Amino acid sequence: MLKKQLTPYLLVSPYLLHLAVFVAFPVVFSIVLTFHKWNIISPMEYVGLTNYVRLFKDATFLKSLINTCIFLAIHIPLQIIVALFLAEVLNQKIKFRGFFRAAFFLPVIVSGVVVTILWQQLFGYDSGMFNRLLVTIGLDKIGWLTDPNVAMTSIALMATWKNVGLYIVLFLVGLQTVPAHYYEAAELEGATHTQKFFKITLPMINPTIFMVVILSTIGGFSLFIEPYIMTGGGPLNSTISAVLYIYKQGFFYYHMGYSATLGFFFAMIILLVVMIQKRFVEKDK
Amino acid sequence: MKRSYYYKNIILLIILAVILIALNSCGNKNERKGDSLIYWSSNNTQEIEFANYITEGWNKNNPQQKVTFQPVPEGQSSEEIILAAVVGNTTPDIYSNMWQGDVEAYAESGVLVALDTLAGFLDFISTRCDSSVITEITSEDGHIYQIPWKINPIMLMYNVNSLKDIGVNKVPSNYGEFFSSSAKYQKDTDGDGYIDRWFGYSEVLVTWWQRFFDFYPLYLAASNGANLVKNNKAVFNNEYAVQVFKFLREMYEKKYFPMERLSARQDPFLTEVISTRFTGPWEIIHAEKYKPKGLEYSFAPMPVPNNHVGPVYTYGDPKNIVIFNTCPNPQSAWEFIKYMIEEKKDLKLLEMTMQLPRRKHIEINPIFQEFFKSNPKMKIFAEQGNYVRGTDTAPVLKEVFDLISQEYEACVIYGIKTPEEAVAAAAEAVDLLFIDKAK
């Protein structure tokens, strides 16, 4: 009898232990660390609020936050428009739908590292494919990765290409929940395709759109490997994302305490943004 | 049935534990053979040969204290490997490829042996180094944790014949001469509207270590070896840094230096696309191997501002030897190092690796004369060796150079800040780095 009572606890205890060591303790320790200075090889040193003072004077950190916002501002709308459009197309009665869906989805499963190396070549100033195409149709070359005003947009473009397949699939699922008789009723009243889309489809898939926004936001906040490989954060710090800067502070300069402070601050911002977004979704319901 | 079920579980757990332990011991760990000392050399082929030569010679004469050497394990960079070794407590006893800029951080954390506490060290070091070098390698706490081993001074490599071709009789030594020679050399040889011959070249990389090949040697030359940081403050916000920024900015603006990455093509110096280059003695081996017939080259000191007086300093990229505190017998380790860097072995180092020992007055030392006669270009570097600076004593040098690089990018490469603004901004950012020490 006792064994039966103990069993559930036995089953969950490995997880709780894991949680305590790898989640709970780190969160607490992270806060403690923000008040210390540490470079891994020397003992930790208490420095009070110095890290926070430094954070608020740190122009580069601010830049990294702004860059992350710029990335989101370009990437999310682009993603939604393209994904929704392609999902709508795929939702029609077409042959080989499976093939097309698989093709769009291909970049999603491939590692971000591969996509970045690939697009680094495409974006090359002298011999990259895009600039060559531009030159053959008579336009000027663009400094995709060398122009500080364009670089982040280029990365957002690449990120959209990589992820849009996933969102096409999610939208497809959402589109298929719209009852067919709504469309039939509208057709009887002579509605055009566009009218059907904006009056019926869009409102019905609002929940899916919100979900896509929230997922893309969380994903966008973790932007790291793309700028790391592609530009190292340049030119002129226009592509350094928040996570890249936090990584640099911790594992390039070994300012562990300061890096933990940045990480903590950034995590709070993310939580705030996601909470606001979820509130927005709830209100709409 | 229940019994066997439990046993099965226990066996499963044991297998799991064994796998975990096996996984944990995967990876390079130090193998101490008996009580021999472990010496890590760099993994450069010639240096491995040299290390082999040294350890064999030592072990023959000192069987009671053997030394085993291995090249630094492969990784992203040897600095990372050393850091991982320090963190994981798997450091070797002796390491000879330590960049001078890394030493202070390790010294402060106590993982290095204070060499001045070892018998015979202080006497030896004053025969090898002059007083300015000794000051340079002394840490903030007054102890010495490193032995200068070798340097690779950065100098101006130039194409002798192409200078004559444009009517320049003496290699340019200051900024003014540099500009006028550059103007003469600049050409658009294939008429496509884009310049394809430039007087010189420096990578437009923002990476922190790229400054060792442009900004830093020029700054040391202009300022007679001044510090970048001292006593936890930035001290480079001065006319010298501004002049260097101005010089480089003008070179890029007037297209005397290319903005393109020439490194992806064939060697631009050997194909005479450029006529000069800021580089070190390692270039000699490469040039001798690949130079086309008739190409003559030589080396000269870095250019300086027009109003400069005094000797021309430069950056020496010093690599030093350290003893980690995991070493069971530091005194013996010191004897081994002494064996490795005495005069005849220094000569061997020169012969085998073409790298310059950091030894005072090496250019007039009789033991090396034969070598310099057959390698006159190395003599130029040896003479420069008297006016070489390493790095300042600060535990955050990488970040200092990174911050300078960011302002370098804004001013020199993109021209959106004036040299004065850029240097001031860099100094301000560096001061912010030391914010907690200032208390």
Next chain:
Amino acid sequence: MKKVIFYLLLITGALIFIYPFVWMISASLAPENEISNLTLFPSTFTIDSYKLMIDKIPIGQSLINSLIVSSSVTLGVLIFGSMVGYALSRMEFRGRDLIFYIIIFTMTLPFQITLIPQYIIIVQFGWVDSFLALIVPYLMNALSIIMFRQYFKSIPQDLIDAARIDGCGELRIIFRILWPNSVPALITIGIITFMASWNEVLWPLIVIRDESLMTMPQLVTLFAVGGRAESQLGVKLAAAVMLALPIIIAYLFFQKYFIQSMASSGIKE
């Protein structure tokens, strides 16, 4: 006619997503000086870039490392996830709902906050430069628990009761009864976990410095960013192809499962 144009546009769209990969493979097989030409068929096919790459980096070793790490993580997640999922879905005990809410909460925690302390824990345990650092922190996963719990709720209670009457212990129930009846969940969670683990780069970059222990994406990243490739495009592309190949091959056979898995994980969020 309209249909033809429609399909042409659709094919163009599909090409936009496929062609770059095809180009990448072709460029990695081209001689170095032709790579910038961007034609699909170079004058000669050569594997020089691959030979150079194998010379410079231990790509084969990293493939094995990635396989070991990702398989171990996936196995662990499946085992422990189903254990906790089962307890939460089929058992009554005090604290059950509390644990469930805690699990949901951990899913909202951004990783940026735990990154540095987790590294410090690894250092304290002495796991730097060991597989343990790569595997153990990822052995258990909140999403998998939620998904298992969801799925197990739909398994008929009679099945479980019958097994109990036969005298089966709880663990046996999980592995002998639940697993065979949860193949879709196993596949879904397995694929998501394996892919996420395979593509993870930031964590290996932090805890592994020794080249012989690096995972494949980590090795290729450092190769692309560092100076070892010496600005030669061919080797970098070859490395990227090697990294992409295993997953693409798996994808060609199991597309349906990949797509379904990732879609359902998105919906669960």
